[in-house]
Each structure stands twice: as structure tokens, then as C-alpha cells.
Amino acid sequence: MRVFPAALERLTEQFARLPGIGGKTAQRLAFHMLEMPMAQAEEFAEAILQAKHTVHLCPHCQNLTDREICTICDDEGRDRDVICVVAEPKDVIAMERAREFNGLYHVLHGVISPLNHVGPDDIRIRELLTRIGRGTIREVIMATNPDTEGEATAMYISRLLRPMEVRVTRLAYGIPVGSQLEFADEVTLLRALQGRRDI
Amino acid sequence: MRVFPAALERLTEQFARLPGIGGKTAQRLAFHMLEMPMAQAEEFAEAILQAKHTVHLCPHCQNLTDREICTICDDEGRDRDVICVVAEPKDVIAMERAREFNGLYHVLHGVISPLNHVGPDDIRIRELLTRIGRGTIREVIMATNPDTEGEATAMYISRLLRPMEVRVTRLAYGIPVGSQLEFADEVTLLRALQGRRDI
Numbered sequence: 001m002r003v004f005p006a007a008l009e010r011l012t013e014q015f016a017r018l019p020g021i022g023g024k025t026a027q028r029l030a031f032h033m034l035e036m037p038m039a040q041a042e043e044f045a046e047a048i049l050q051a052k053h054t055v056h057l058c059p060h061c062q063n064l065t066d067r068e069i070c071t072i073c074d075d076e077g078r079d080r081d082v083i084c085v086v087a088e089p090k091d092v093i094a095m096e097r098a099r100e101f102n103g104l105y106h107v108l109h110g111v112i113s114p115l116n117h118v119g120p121d122d123i124r125i126r127e128l129l130t131r132i133g134r135g136t137i138r139e140v141i142m143a144t145n146p147d148t149e150g151e152a153t154a155m156y157i158s159r160l161l162r163p164m165e166v167r168v169t170r171l172a173y174g175i176p177v178g179s180q181l182e183f184a185d186e187v188t189l190l191r192a193l194q195g196r197r198d199i
Numbered sequence: 200m201r202v203f204p205a206a207l208e209r210l211t212e213q214f215a216r217l218p219g220i221g222g223k224t225a226q227r228l229a230f231h232m233l234e235m236p237m238a239q240a241e242e243f244a245e246a247i248l249q250a251k252h253t254v255h256l257c258p259h260c261q262n263l264t265d266r267e268i269c270t271i272c273d274d275e276g277r278d279r280d281v282i283c284v285v286a287e288p289k290d291v292i293a294m295e296r297a298r299e300f301n302g303l304y305h306v307l308h309g310v311i312s313p314l315n316h317v318g319p320d321d322i323r324i325r326e327l328l329t330r331i332g333r334g335t336i337r338e339v340i341m342a343t344n345p346d347t348e349g350e351a352t353a354m355y356i357s358r359l360l361r362p363m364e365v366r367v368t369r370l371a372y373g374i375p376v377g378s379q380l381e382f383a384d385e386v387t388l389l390r391a392l393q394g395r396r397d398i
Contacts, residue, residue: 004292005265011250014243018228027289029217033247034254034263041251044213045244048232051210052240055233064233066204090226093203 008034060131062107062124064089072105079103081138085128085157087111087145091181095143098189103141106131111144111153125157132166139167141196145181146171158199169196207233259330261306261323263288271304278302280337284327284356286310286344290380294342297388302340305330310343310352324356331365338366340395344380345370357398368395 004012008030015026033041057063058070061083065071072078072092082103086092092105110123132140140161144150158168172195184192203211207229215225232240256262257269260282264270271277271291281302285291291304309322331339339360343349357367371394374383383391 004288005250005254005263007246007250007253007265008263011246014246017239019231020224020227025219028219030250031288032218034250038251040216041247045247047206047210047213048240048244048247051204051206051229051233052237054206055204064204064207066206088230089203090230 057107061105062109062127063092063105064107077102081136082141083128083131083137083139084141084143085154086143086181087150087153088182091143091145094182094184094189097186098193099186100190100193101141103139108144108153111149112156113149120156123153125160128157129160132161132164135165137166139169141193142168142170142199143181145179147178147180150181154199168199170199172196256306260304261308261326262291262304276301280335281340282327282330282336282338283340283342284353285342285380286349286352287381290342290344293381293383293388297385297392299389299392300340302338307343307352310348311355312348319355322352324359327356328359331360331363334364336365338368340392341367341369341398342380344378345374346377346379349380353398367398369398371395 011033012023012026012030015021015029016023018026021029033044054066055064056066058065058073059068060073061070063070063072067074079102082101083106084095084101084103085106085108086095087108087110089107089109092107095101095105106124106128108123108125108128110118112118112120112123128140131137140157142154142158144154154170158170161168171192210232211222211225211229213225214220214228215222217225220228232243253265254263255265257264257272258267259272260269262269262271266273278301281300282305283294283300283302284305284307285294286307286309288306291306294300294304305323305327307322307324307327309317311317311319311322327339330336339356341353341357343353353369357369360367370391374380374387374391
């Protein structure tokens with residue numbers, strides 16, 4: 001027997017589709033949504049649509065932005081001859097928190113992972129090569145996570161860059177091996193930037 | 200420095216306002232939302248609005264419904280002289296799973312809890328008294344959670360009902376003391392219904 005209204009079941013299902021949200025949690029969130037003031041729920045729905053419609057990738061660095069070109073690529077005060085390559089947009093935040101790096105970024109949106117069927121063509125490596133092919137980049141800092149896949153991705157890209165006239169460096173192992181970049185503290189990231197070495 | 204687009208920050212904040220969702224999880228969910236197909240995100244936003252606009256309380260039992268009168272109150276096959284009083288809509292689901300009870304429900308939407316500033320007037324006790332005051336109810340089964348607050352709420356309501364000509368019963372302690380009604384299995388709930396006693 002169906003006891004809950006269909007619309008409530010549908011909302012619960014929507015929550016349950018989110019990563020890390022189980023059935024009981026989804027139900028709890030759906031109930032919470034019903035109890036909150038109408039204006040607040042509308043704000044939530046609006047925030048989803050607003051984010052989907054305004055946020056896209058910066059054509060240069062592939063980071064998320066709501067402007068034509070992202071604020072970092074558009075900032076004339078930043079070194080335009082160094083690119084820091086990261087796996088995800090959240091890693092840009094982590095790097096910026098260290099307040100040590102003043103160049104540009106390149107967001108791969110993933111790492112090479114044969115087990116998850118992610119190959120070199122599935123992440124934004126081609127766009128990186130195009131940027132470096134223009135010849136104005138002096139150094140590329142590989143700042144993917146210090147785990148197996150991040151390491152392999154860094155090595156793969158560094159091999160592609162070997163024929164080009166660009167210094168390729170890797171963050172020093174100040175960052176604890178096996179951990180996630182986004183959880184690193186500022187000081188560790190600063191040490192990692194300062195101790196970076198050629199690969 | 201603001202690195203993420205404002206719309207993404209706003210979506211993250213919306214997720215972070217939900218109960219049990221911390222900052223990191225909120226960010227992960229917002230990113231996931233950006234990565235999902237547009238149609239799927241629109242479906243999510245629509246599900247929120249749909250639920251808010253169609254779901255309301257049944258004027259009789261106070262359970263959630265999208266119809267004028269809920270499916271249980273509207274079902275002519277159910278005993279109209281027994282009311283099972285529960286704290287939350289999800290408890291109705293738990294009771295229905297036991298397939299033993301064939302009467303009507305009354306959802307209090309909470310329990311009396313002085314520590315959380317919830318008094319008798321903050322939950323739907325008045326509506327229950329009105330229903331019973333009409334004189335057609337033969338028995339009221341108190342099925343609030345078997346914890347301190349659920350027990351106190353059951354006792355409070357049973358005292359209010361004492362002057363009325365109605366049998367007031369409490370679920371037997373087949374349900375493990377100190378646990379939550381929604382996690383009880385069908386057999387335990389069935390035993391609890393069968394062993395109910397006068398209070």
C-alpha cells in the first residue's frame with residue numbers, strides 16, 4: 001500500500017540518487033524539505049537551476065566559472081608563464097589557500113584510471129597541450145593527487161611534454177603519500193610548492 | 200580570493216543547510232549536481248517544488264498527503280472506530296508494514312519535549328481531541344516511540360482522554376525500549392500490536 005504522496009516519494013528518490021546518500025538519509029532530507037518554509041525550498045530549487053545555467057568551464061584553464069574567462073585567467077597580476085595542473089576544481093581552492101602560487105591553472109577534470117575506464121582522452125589533456133603548444137609557458141607544475149592514479153597521470157603528461165621546451169615539475173612529497181590534495185593543510189602545500197622538483 | 204562561481208557557492212550553502220550535511224559533503228554534492236545532465240538537475244529542482252506544492256496534511260489524521268483526504272482516511276475498508284496515534288509520518292509506514300492494524304491514524308508531528316521547547320500545543324494533540332470528541336472512536340492506541348519523550352507524550356494524552364468514553368491502550372513492550380519505531384521489524388511490531396494493554 002502506498003502511504004506517502006507520490007511527490008514525496010519522488011523527492012526521496014532524487015536525494016537517494018546523490019552520491020553517499022542512502023535510503024534513510026534521503027527520506028530524512030525529503031521530510032526536512034517539506035517542513036522548511038516554502039521560500040527556503042524555492043531558494044534551494046532556484047540555486048540548482050542557477051548553478052546549472054550559469055556555471056561552465058573557463059575556455060583557458062577549464063576551471064568552473066560563471067564569467068566568459070575565469071577570474072584567475074583574467075587576473076593581469078598573475079604569472080602567465082607557469083601552469084599548475086590539477087585534477088579537480090576543488091584542488092584549485094586548496095592551492096590558492098597556500099598563497100604561494102601566483103601562476104595559472106589547468107583543471108584536468110579527472111585522472112587517468114584504466115580501472116574506471118578513464119583514458120587520456122577522457123580528461124582535459126588535449127586542451128593543456130594546446131595551451132603549452134603556443135610556446136609562452138615556461139613551467140608546468142604537476143599537482144595531481146600523490147596517489148597511484150594521480151602519479152601515473154603526472155608521469156603520462158610529463159612524457160607528452162618532454163619534446164616541448166618547457167620545464168615540468170612535480171609537487172614535492174611534502175604532501176602525505178596516499179592522501180587527498182583537498183585535505184592538505186596550507187603549510188604542507190606551501191612546503192610542497194617550494195620543494196618541487198624536475199621530472 | 201573568490202575562486203568558485205557565486206552560483207556554485209550558493210548551491211553548496213543550500214546543501215550545507217540540510218541536517219547532517221557538513222561543508223565537505225555539501226561541496227561534493229554541489230559538484231555532483233554540476234556534473235549531472237541538465238535534465239536530471241531540472242528533475243531534482245522540479246521534485247522539490249512539486250513536493251512543496253502538492254503535499255499537505257490530511258485534515259483528519261494529519262498525515263502527509265497530496266489528496267484532499269489521505270488514502271487511509273478515505274479507505275472504506277478500514278475500521279473507523281480505532282485510532283493509532285504516532286509521532287511522525289514515517290511511523291505510519293512502519294505500522295502499515297506490520298499488516299496487523301486496520302484502523303485509522305493520527306500523526307502528532309512530534310512529541311512533547313521540554314528540553315527542545317516542544318509543548319503540548321506545538322504538536323497535533325488538539326486535533327486528536329476534536330476527533331475523539333465526536334464520540335465515534337472506541338479505542339485509541341498510543342504508538343509513540345518507547346523512549347522517555349514518546350512515553351511521556353503517551354501518558355499526557357492518555358490523561359487528557361480519561362474523562363472521555365474511550366479505551367486508551369499502549370503498544371506492548373515487544374518493541375525494544377530505547378529504540379526508534381521506524382527501525383522495528385514487522386514481527387516485533389505485530390507482537391506489540393497484539394500484546395497492547397490498557398493505560
